[in-house]
Amino acid sequence: MSDILDVSHQREAIAKAAAYLSGILEPHFKKTAKFEPPRTLIICGSGLGGISTKLSIDNPPPITIPYQDIPGFKKSTVPGHSGTLMFGSMNGSPVVLMNGRLHGYEGNTLFETTFPIRVLNHMGHVHNLIVTNAAGGINAKYQACDLMCIYDHLNIPGLAGQHPLRGPNLDEVGPRFLALSDAYDLELRKLLFKKWKELKIQRPLHEGTYTFVSGPTFETRAESKMIRMLGGDAVGMSTVPEVIVARHCGWRVLALSLITNTCVVDSPASALDESPVPLEKGKATHAEVLENGKIASNDVQNLIAAVMEEL
Ligand code: HPA
Numbered sequence: 001m002s003d004i005l006d007v008s009h010q011r012e013a014i015a016k017a018a019a020y021l022s023g024i025l026e027p028h029f030k031k032t033a034k035f036e037p038p039r040t041l042i043i044c045g046s047g048l049g050g051i052s053t054k055l056s057i058d059n060p061p062p063i064t065i066p067y068q069d070i071p072g073f074k075k076s077t078v079p080g081h082s083g084t085l086m087f088g089s090m091n092g093s094p095v096v097l098m099n100g101r102l103h104g105y106e107g108n109t110l111f112e113t114t115f116p117i118r119v120l121n122h123m124g125h126v127h128n129l130i131v132t133n134a135a136g137g138i139n140a141k142y143q144a145c146d147l148m149c150i151y152d153h154l155n156i157p158g159l160a161g162q163h164p165l166r167g168p169n170l171d172e173v174g175p176r177f178l179a180l181s182d183a184y185d186l187e188l189r190k191l192l193f194k195k196w197k198e199l200k201i202q203r204p205l206h207e208g209t210y211t212f213v214s215g216p217t218f219e220t221r222a223e224s225k226m227i228r229m230l231g232g233d234a235v236g237m238s239t240v241p242e243v244i245v246a247r248h249c250g251w252r253v254l255a256l257s258l259i260t261n262t263c264v265v266d267s268p269a270s271a272l273d274e275s276p277v278p279l280e281k282g283k284a285t286h287a288e289v290l291e292n293g294k295i296a297s298n299d300v301q302n303l304i305a306a307v308m309e310e311l
Contacts, residue, residue, distance in 0.1 A: 005111060007168040010118075013072045017115070018122040020071050025087060028063060035060045037125035038087060038096040040311050041117065041251075042304060043242060045133035046078070047293025048258065049099050054305040055088040062088030067100070072119075074112045076100035085116070091309040096120060103238055104157070105216040110164040114245035121173065121249040128188075128254070128311055129246040130304060134289050135236035135257040136219065138228050139208060142259050144288075145296040147205045147303075149192050150255035151184050154211040154232050155240045162214065164241040165248060174248035183247050188254035188307070195306035201299050208233030210257055212240035218284040224263040234259060254307065258300055260292040 005013070028035045044051050055062045067073040067083045076083035083100040102113045120126045137143065155163070169176040189207070196205045211227045213219065215237030219227070227235050234257050243253050264282040 017119040036094040038094045040128040043098045043131045047290045131255045134260040135234040137259040137262040139233040146259045148257040150210045152209045185252040211235040225265045260289040
């Protein structure tokens, strides 16, 4: 797919994928009353595919569809992202799960990255998005393995013209000029904090601003410092395109970051310094992101499952 599709091609691609999914799901809806159309989409972030273990295994058993079988869906190419759509039930609430997300840095256009949301919206049942991600901590108070409920975002590529709503507008879905001052649903955020308290989760749950960068490089020190100065609390390479498209569809959004590493904001070691701090100190790695993801992922899974109880 090219960067910008005209409206008729967008509509055609969306309808084709929706028809494919309906063809698989409809017989299940008919066969068992227990299998209801999902009201909520959960997107699993890096290392957070374990959320799928919270799907009910037999009431009804989940239906798993690989992205590569769905027309127009791109494949997930990143370690820690499996690439399947799973329809089932979590804590009694019907749900669809994206086990593995699509990123712009993999070479996907923002239309392709957010295509699953468009397709599910076309199918007409989903109206909640729960999105999770791994993020770097920018706020000095944040530590690796803390959690952050997103209450606002900085869309750095979007401010510079790489925006998921760029191009012809799907008027039947949402407005041309979408307000994002209310992007992160207050009731859902309150629910998340309530569940965090009820579950007595020990790791901190902050509330803050997520900064979207395109990646795939981790930030330089100067970039991390800039993000902190701009008011960002965490930084990552995902989430914001999906949130924007979900809001365009009129869905409610809850977004949760797992802080997998802390970003380095101090100036680099100087060549003029007699005993410089080693330059590699604090350097981010994908292995660290996945490792810390593993440590905190149980809490994330339990939190999401508890929220699902009420959706
Ligand atoms: N920067 C950008 N994306 C990330 C980071 C980071 O430090 N950690 C996890 N995802």
